[in-house]
Amino acid sequence: MEESNISLEAMDQQFDGGAPPTGYYPPTAAPSLHRAPLREVRPLSVDQVLDQTEEDMTPASARNKPVRSVEVQQKIANLKVWSINTYKCSKQVLNEKLGRTTKTVDPDMEKKIETLLDTQSKYNRILTLAKSLNTHMYNLLQTQRSLAELFSELSFKQPGLQTSFTTSANTQKSLIKNGDKLLSAIRFFIDSLDTLVNKTIQDTVLTVKQYQSARVQFDAYRNENEQQALQSPTMGCTPNGAGVSSPATGTIPNSASDNNLEQHKSRFELLHRDVDIKLKLLDENKLKVMTRQLSLLEAAMASFMSGNAEELDSVIKEFKVKVTEPVPPSFLELR
Template identity: 25%
Template sequence: MKVHYFITSEGKEVANSNCNHADNDVTSCPAEAPPVFSFEGTPQKNEPVVIQGNNKNPATEKLERVRKWSITRYKCTRQDDRQRYDHMTKLAQTLANQLTQFSVTQKTLGDAFADLSVKTPTLHVEFGLNAEAQRFLSKSNETLTTAMNVFTSDMNTLVNKTIEDTMINAKQYEAGRIQYDAYRAQRDFQNQREQYQRIREDLSVKVKLLQENKVKVLHQQLFLLHSAVAAHSLSCQNFLQKNVQQVSERLTSPAVDAPSWLEES
């Protein structure tokens, strides 16, 4: 018996034999099998035949995937940069606030040393040196705090204004691209194309300015911050070395101490 194999629109193989209508057996033949292709032969196992219909251009689909990936990748990269810079700015602001509190505590401690220096004549010099040291450190911390505040202010401008403005342009670019695709086949195609190109040029300018501004601001602010920390540390070191030298000279110099109450008695 000869067997015919049919491939349906779902990609399935259907076997059909020669039907015998002489016996008037309706069930012996399937009703009008919808073959797409037919061939005679022996069925081969594990080798399904699948025919797919696709009217889309592969190059167009690939270009569309690349475009969507580029926009998504750009937005994610800028958002990651913004999150990192924002985290760094918050840490710098926290340090500036802590330095402010530290400076206030040092000034208060210096005032306490100065008060004890006046009320304790026998330890007047020692309390006085510590009071002067704490006041100097407090003033130096105020200078460092000012530098930290300038750094955080410029970083806030970069994060919350410059990068945010670029992200807004990126969203406008994406919306313009959608409108451009929607109006591509309509009469106002040229207007939408010009608007899309204008937004794309604005985005290119903003991205270039953002990159230049980011590098310039970070280069300058990081250098100024490092210089402020170095100057603060150096001034504190020089002052404390001078202070220790004065204390050492006083302790090693032969001085006549006041007689104790046992000697007076």
């Protein structure tokens, strides 16, 4: 009886605490159902929104602001310098063609540059003809291969002409074998000449172009300084007798103009030395490469035309030419 009374009292206490009479016993600490009142939301003004947007900016973007402005200013300054140099150089070139100004001329250097450009043109022509020879030789070998296959086939189908067809097929195969060696020698000659023309000579030509551009810039600033020196006596004077440049003429102060002239003069002299050195190295390299490659082409052609297979083999071994299966020439070979 006492146990039943205790259980009834416990059930009454649970029902008084708000637990549903479903046999489910909730935990002793029930969750609170009390909610805080909603906070009143007021719209922000335009100024407050802008201030909050500026505060929400990340530090990285905030730091990039002055950096970007400096980059823009630097680009504008570079564009301004480039525009001034382009105008002066264009004016100098036009005046040179019209005979209105003088230019710096080195007769020995100009003769060497002219020889270099003529050599480049002639070597490009040799390279084009060598590629054409490679294409024709490849087509000839393909024709001989077709003939050899056809002769071999007919030697089995026509017993009366078996000996003649077999001999002709063997002759074509021998010519094909020697032709592959000659074609490899021609390809070796083309690769070496292509390196000489499109890399070594072209590098020297690019340096020559830089030298000519530096010469034009130097002459442009030199002639400008000379004109300013001629116009300086006509410039206005202050009461103390000091010369003053007129804002309308836009003349550059002598110190800045002299600095620009010295910079372009130093660059011109440096490129002059570079061109002289590269021309000497090019002559040495050209002599070495062309002597070897011309000897290879001459010996290979002579051995092939005379039918001397042993001599052709010795030429291929001497120049260390790798004989491979002929590859169809690209359509760019004749360009």
